Amino acid sequence: MGRSPCCDKVGLKKGPWTPEEDQKLLAYIEEHGHGSWRALPAKAGLQRCGKSCRLRWTNYLRPDIKRGKFSLQEEQTIIQLHALLGNRWSAIATHLPKRTDNEIKNYWNTHLKKRLAKMGIDPVTHKPKNDALLSGDGQSKSAANLSHMAQWESARLEAEARLVRESKLRSHSLQHQLGNSGVPMPPRCQDILKGWNGAWSKSTEGNGGVPAVTAINGSDLESPTSTLTFSENAPPVLTAGVGDNSMPMIEFVGSTSGSSETGAVKEEAEEDNWKPFEISTHVAEYKEGIENSLSFTSSLHDLSISMEGTWTPESLIRTSGTGHIHFGNVMGDEGFTNLLLNNSDDQISLSDGGDDSDHNGSGSEYYEDNKNYWNSILNLVNSSPSDSPMF
DNA sequence: AAACGTTTCAACCGCCTCCGT
DNA sequence: AACGGAGGCGGTTGAAACGTT
Numbered sequence: 001m002g003r004s005p006c007c008d009k010v011g012l013k014k015g016p017w018t019p020e021e022d023q024k025l026l027a028y029i030e031e032h033g034h035g036s037w038r039a040l041p042a043k044a045g046l047q048r049c050g051k052s053c054r055l056r057w058t059n060y061l062r063p064d065i066k067r068g069k070f071s072l073q074e075e076q077t078i079i080q081l082h083a084l085l086g087n088r089w090s091a092i093a094t095h096l097p098k099r100t101d102n103e104i105k106n107y108w109n110t111h112l113k114k115r116l117a118k119m120g121i122d123p124v125t126h127k128p129k130n131d132a133l134l135s136g137d138g139q140s141k142s143a144a145n146l147s148h149m150a151q152w153e154s155a156r157l158e159a160e161a162r163l164v165r166e167s168k169l170r171s172h173s174l175q176h177q178l179g180n181s182g183v184p185m186p187p188r189c190q191d192i193l194k195g196w197n198g199a200w201s202k203s204t205e206g207n208g209g210v211p212a213v214t215a216i217n218g219s220d221l222e223s224p225t226s227t228l229t230f231s232e233n234a235p236p237v238l239t240a241g242v243g244d245n246s247m248p249m250i251e252f253v254g255s256t257s258g259s260s261e262t263g264a265v266k267e268e269a270e271e272d273n274w275k276p277f278e279i280s281t282h283v284a285e286y287k288e289g290i291e292n293s294l295s296f297t298s299s300l301h302d303l304s305i306s307m308e309g310t311w312t313p314e315s316l317i318r319t320s321g322t323g324h325i326h327f328g329n330v331m332g333d334e335g336f337t338n339l340l341l342n343n344s345d346d347q348i349s350l351s352d353g354g355d356d357s358d359h360n361g362s363g364s365e366y367y368e369d370n371k372n373y374w375n376s377i378l379n380l381v382n383s384s385p386s387d388s389p390m391f
Numbered sequence: 392a393a394a395c396g397t398t399t400c401a402a403c404c405g406c407c408t409c410c411g412t
Numbered sequence: 413a414a415c416g417g418a419g420g421c422g423g424t425t426g427a428a429a430c431g432t433t
Contacts (some may be wrong), residue, residue, distance in 0.1 A: 016427085018403070038418070054419075055402065090421060105422070106400050 066098030
């Protein structure tokens with residue numbers, strides 16, 4: 001308080017809008033555009049403050065607003081974006097055409113948050129609530145998780161900041177990426193992964209208790225596909241490509257103990273796995289650029305990530321007895337969707353014990369579910385529109 | 392049918408960021 | 413660089429709708 005109101009509120013109406021007010025606002029904007037919101041109410045003959053008019057327009061009257069129930073895909077998108085972005089509703093809303101940030105926020109608070117909680121997932125961190133129960137040493141594990149979570153968050157923020165800067169050069173960057181290297185790379189993906197790796201790299205300096213990322217080997221792929229490459233000294237490179245389904249995809253190839261063959265798990269997003277939203281114009285342009293490139297070949301690198309303890313989104317991975325982590329399969333139709341649907345009413349059954357190297361039964365399922373959960377988030381990172389304000 | 396509790400969502404509030412001066 | 417105006421954003425509120433007893 002002690003703060004001047006956004007506009008002179010004396011005599012201004014508050015509360016629900018009447019159909020007459022809606023009509024006035026609608027008619028004025030259709031004819032003149034909104035122009036200055038502050039000046040609009042007087043011009044439109046409304047006893048409202050400009051802010052109220054803007055809100056009414058953006059959240060309700062705008063013609064391109066879709067109302068009604070959220071589809072499952074929309075739900076997934078919200079949850080996954082929330083895992084990445086937190087409560088940045090406007091950023092999330094840009095990925096849900098015709099939905100407003102307010103609507104998404106309401107839907108999150110009234111539906112999704114509760115559903116995640118029921119599933120045993122913390123709706124704030126998107127981490128399993130009872131991590132501690134899964135570990136023999138709950139306290140130290142929790143501390144480790146906290147530390148890794150901080151790294152994750154730090155990486156994310158770093159990536160966001162960088163992309164904000166780069167977004168101003170966005171119009172040039174796409175051409176650059178396509179023209180210079182022949183290997184297009186969406187800045188968004190690059191940055192989050194850089195940030196991600198950056199956090200890992202930092203943490204490995206003089207610290208054995210954190211992930212070390214090592215490229216194992218490489219081989220060429222004929223078909224264009226997205227490849228996430230981790231290397232120790234360089235930022236991970238995401239060579240995004242277009243699969244048969246013309247959707248950009250991300251590919252994780254894991255291996256155990258340095259072997260690219262034994263125990264390697266190849267991950268590939270498939271067409272029907274998850275379609276978070278319509279491909280944006282920019283992705284279409286991006287795809288077109290890829291298709292037009294003369295020789296687009298991407299490298300496929302196996303990766304092995306050594307780590308101790310758990311890394312934050314530890315649900316993404318399974319930790320082997322050797323301390324290597326494996327990226328699990330990108331969820332199929334049965335994955336995240338069912339996770340949401342099947343657990344909307346019943347609490348997910350979580351394993352109550354055992355070490356990380358051996359999760360059988362419900363524990364294994366638990367890890368599978370959460371692995372899929374985070375995989376789908378990473379998949380989203382890759383398939384988001386490049387003009388997204390996501391990061 | 393009434394009372395009560397819960398859920399939903401439009402709208403408000405205050406802070407923040409951007410941008411022009 | 414500092415300032416102020418305008419718009420944007422996220423948290424919160426409260427009335428209405430809905431469900432339960």
